[in-house]
Amino acid sequence: MPSGALQVNDDVTLQWVPQPDQAPEGLEEMLSRFADRTNPSETPPRYRLSAPSVWRARRLGLSLETIIQTLETHSGRELPDKLHSDLTLWSQQIDRLGLEVDQGRLVLRRPIQTGPHSRRKNRGPV
Numbered sequence: 527m528p529s530g531a532l533q534v535n536d537d538v539t540l541q542w543v544p545q546p547d548q549a550p551e552g553l554e555e556m557l558s559r560f561a562d563r564t565n566p567s568e569t570p571p572r573y574r575l576s577a578p579s580v581w582r583a584r585r586l587g588l589s590l591e592t593i594i595q596t597l598e599t600h601s602g603r604e605l606p607d608k609l610h611s612d613l614t615l616w617s618q619q620i621d622r623l624g625l626e627v628d629q630g631r632l633v634l635r636r637p638i639q640t641g642p643h644s645r646r647k648n649r650g651p652v
Contacts, residue, residue, distance in 0.1 A: 531543055531544070531545040531553060531600055532553065532557075532597065532600035532601045533601065534597055534601045534603075534605060534606070534609065536606060536608070536609075538574060538575040538576070538609060538612065539564065539572055539573065539574050539575075540557060540561055540572065540573040540574075540575065540597070541570065541571075541572050541573075542554065542557075542570040542571050542572075543570065544570055553600055554571060556596055557571075557573050557596075558573075559582075559583050559586055559588060560575070560579055560580060560582070560583035560588060560593050560596075561573035561574060561575050561579050562574050562576065562578075562579050575609070575612070575613070576616075577616040577619065580593065580613060580616040580617055580620070581616065581619070581620045584617060584620045584621075585620070590613060590614060590617040593613060593617075594610065594613060
């Protein structure tokens with residue numbers, strides 16, 4: 527893959543690298559949906575990926591595949607295995623939690639885990 531406008535670092539930070547033929551506006555808007563800007567006044571902008579930022583993206587309707595595709599397309603390379611694993615884990619964590627209304631209160635619940643390898647059962651509110 528050719529080099530792109532986005533530098534993906536091993537420390538889960540993303541750095542926009544100015545390219546003469548690429549406008550950053552669309553990329554910056556997309557990154558803000560699934561990564562946190564580390565310093566609003568820093569130019570060019572730097573972002574950090576984290577579990578909460580990926581959860582925010584998932585709540586906004588972005589899929590894990592969209593996040594990975596965006597990073598790979600704009601960086602021009604495949605993601606490092608560790609980052610890919612972290613993104614997958616963070617994305618799956620949001621799928622394992624749910625909000626329910628219980629006597630007029632919102633309660634965060636874990637689904638009931640069953641099967642021979644399940645180590646915990648539904649413990650109720652988190």
